[in-house]
Amino acid sequence: MSTHDHSTLTATRPDFAAIAAWIPPGASVLDLGCGDGSLLRYLQGTRKVQGYGVEISDDNIVACIQNQVNVIQGDLESGLSGFESNAFDYVILSQTLQATRHTEPLMQEMLRVGREGIVSFPNFGYWRNRMDILQGNMPVSEVLPYQWYDTPNVHLCTLIDFETFCHDNKMTILDRRVMTGESEIKLLPNLLGSTAVYRFKRAV
Amino acid sequence: MLPSYELVYETYGTLNSDKSNAVLVCHALSGHHHVAGYYADDPKNVGWWDTMIGPGKPIDTEKFFVIGLNNLGGCHGSTGPISINPATGKPYGASFPVVTVEDWVESQARLADMLGIDQFAAVLGGSLGGMQALQWSLAYPERVRHVLAIASAPRLTAQNIAFNDVARNAILTDPDFYGGDYYEHGVVPTRGLRLARMLGHITYLSNDAMADKFGRGLRSDKYSYSYDIDFEIESYLRYQGDKFAAYFDANSYLLMTKALDYFDPAREYNDDLNKAFAAARANFLVLSFTTDWRFAPERSRAIVKALLHNHLKVSYAEITSTHGHDSFLMQHTHYHNVIRAYFGNIASEFTA
Numbered sequence: 001m002s003t004h005d006h007s008t009l010t011a012t013r014p015d016f017a018a019i020a021a022w023i024p025p026g027a028s029v030l031d032l033g034c035g036d037g038s039l040l041r042y043l044q045g046t047r048k049v050q051g052y053g054v055e056i057s058d059d060n061i062v063a064c065i066q067n068q069v070n071v072i073q074g075d076l077e078s079g080l081s082g083f084e085s086n087a088f089d090y091v092i093l094s095q096t097l098q099a100t101r102h103t104e105p106l107m108q109e110m111l112r113v114g115r116e117g118i119v120s121f122p123n124f125g126y127w128r129n130r131m132d133i134l135q136g137n138m139p140v141s142e143v144l145p146y147q148w149y150d151t152p153n154v155h156l157c158t159l160i161d162f163e164t165f166c167h168d169n170k171m172t173i174l175d176r177r178v179m180t181g182e183s184e185i186k187l188l189p190n191l192l193g194s195t196a197v198y199r200f201k202r203a204v
Numbered sequence: 205m206l207p208s209y210e211l212v213y214e215t216y217g218t219l220n221s222d223k224s225n226a227v228l229v230c231h232a233l234s235g236h237h238h239v240a241g242y243y244a245d246d247p248k249n250v251g252w253w254d255t256m257i258g259p260g261k262p263i264d265t266e267k268f269f270v271i272g273l274n275n276l277g278g279c280h281g282s283t284g285p286i287s288i289n290p291a292t293g294k295p296y297g298a299s300f301p302v303v304t305v306e307d308w309v310e311s312q313a314r315l316a317d318m319l320g321i322d323q324f325a326a327v328l329g330g331s332l333g334g335m336q337a338l339q340w341s342l343a344y345p346e347r348v349r350h351v352l353a354i355a356s357a358p359r360l361t362a363q364n365i366a367f368n369d370v371a372r373n374a375i376l377t378d379p380d381f382y383g384g385d386y387y388e389h390g391v392v393p394t395r396g397l398r399l400a401r402m403l404g405h406i407t408y409l410s411n412d413a414m415a416d417k418f419g420r421g422l423r424s425d426k427y428s429y430s431y432d433i434d435f436e437i438e439s440y441l442r443y444q445g446d447k448f449a450a451y452f453d454a455n456s457y458l459l460m461t462k463a464l465d466y467f468d469p470a471r472e473y474n475d476d477l478n479k480a481f482a483a484a485r486a487n488f489l490v491l492s493f494t495t496d497w498r499f500a501p502e503r504s505r506a507i508v509k510a511l512l513h514n515h516l517k518v519s520y521a522e523i524t525s526t527h528g529h530d531s532f533l534m535q536h537t538h539y540h541n542v543i544r545a546y547f548g549n550i551a552s553e554f555t556a
Contacts, residue, residue, distance in 0.1 A: 028515070050515065052512070052518075058521075058523075058524070058538050061519075061521045061542060062538070062541045062542055062545050064519070065489075065519055065542065065545040065546050065549065066545045066548070066549075068549055070517050070518060070519050071519050071520075071521075072508060072512075072518070072519065072520045073520055073521045073522045074520075074522075082505055082508065082509055082512075083509075083512065084509070084512070084513060087512065087513075
């Protein structure tokens with residue numbers, strides 16, 4: 001894969017670069033809801049990871065194979081029983097958390113199968129979303145592209161919600177990157193950041 | 205022990221200069237070497253996997269050199285129970301040894317030696333053929349780069365063995381079986397073979413596929429209140445049984461089902477499939493079909509789990525299909541797209 005491809009990818013998916021920055025070369029990675037395999041292909045190219053994706057859609061299975069990414073067809077909602085405990089260094093859930101129904105058990109499964117988990121999701125607390133609500137509409141944006149009636153997103157949350165969730169479920173947050181587009185947001189992230197990426201592990 | 209044996213095989217496409225584009229197709233219970241295409245003098249005899257293999261098809265014979273063979277013990281030209289034992293001048297019959305998946309793979313490796321192929325780009329098969337492909341990765345890890353196990357299993361379940369045993373009993377108890385030496389009596393245990401195939405056929409289809417195709421449809425518009433054929437499904441099964449019994453050898457059928465039952469690479473590792481696959485080096489594509497209850501998706505997932513344990517490259521697709529176990533032989537757009545994509549990657553690894 002050429003570097004040109006990589007820069008195009010990181011422009012459309014700024015969370016990719018943030019995720020890659022946390023992953024050491026040669027790590028083993030499981031990407032849940034891996035779509036067409038873009039992230040894994042990016043991590044294989046930039047981090048030489050040993051990666052596998054899990055994906056439910058038939059079309060994405062073919063796309064992953066075309067992207068030369070290992071993919072296991074399966075439904076995240078029925079858990080990760082096909083994977084052994086502590087089998088991976090990192091288990092990633094990239095822009096999928098908000099669309100999972102059994103979010104809490106899935107997060108627990110991530111930390112059974114992996115040493116650390118990485119999650120990225122759209123921040124519902126982003127000021128534009130708040131403005132939309134204030135004006136009386138459900139937010140629709142580049143990060144939240146769906147109308148209320150056709151959205152797959154059933155579990156949207158804010159940064160504060162997610163951090164409370166991790167605390168309540170005995171998960172330790174190791175790192176956080178908040179972004180709007182490609183810019184990193186350090187000031188008032190729950191208000192000014194449109195996307196968040198977290199790295200976490202089991203609390204000891 | 206056989207003093208010698210012959211294997212009949214067909215090839216499609218051209219072996220490239222460094223012999224890196226060879227693909228071996230392993231057949232299932234009733235398959236053979238005629239995998240694709242047809243013969244100039246017999247245009248109706250189309251290969252059993254012609255939808256999958258050929259010029260421009262998912263396994264593209266313009267890029268790959270594809271080999272199909274008839275396994276040892278078969279009845280399509282390779283040495284089998286029906287062949288003449290040179291020591292006696294009579295068919296082997298009951299004296300033909302039981303052969304295993306391991307034996308087949310060893311004989312296939314000898315065929316590869318003869319053709320000068322050190323390493324296959326891929327070995328693949330469905331069902332019992334998938335077991336041979338898996339065995340290749342264990343017996344000759346350096347001789348195969350990609351293994352495709354389709355609608356297969358790491359070993360049969362008790363239920364699956366039970367079906368095979370009923371099929372075998374149908375043959376073994378046929379008065380025309382003569383302990384396997386029916387050839388010299390000038391008869392064939394047609395009734396047993398026919399029943400075996402009828403039973404097998406039921407298990408290769410799904411409940412839904414049968415319901416869709418036949419339902420409770422009647423041959424005529426009213427019940428006959430006799431034991432003649434009433435329902436379409438009866439007519440279909442009997443026809444399939446008759447057709448099969450007319451060309452397949454009963455001893456070969458017995459032998460093939462036994463090879464299925466015996467295959468169990470985990471057995472010598474305390475039933476630990478993870479340990480069995482520790483020797484493997486190939487990349488894998490494992491496919492199953494949602495309505496296949498004879499080689500159910502969970503059997504394929506067990507293979508995947510063992511491959512993951514050994515950090516082997518593997519992709520797994522569960523193909524939505526209504527046709528049960530037979531799905532692997534059918535034309536199916538998504539299934540064929542998966543195979544096409546995978547073979548596209550394999551083709552990118554070598555130069556024509």
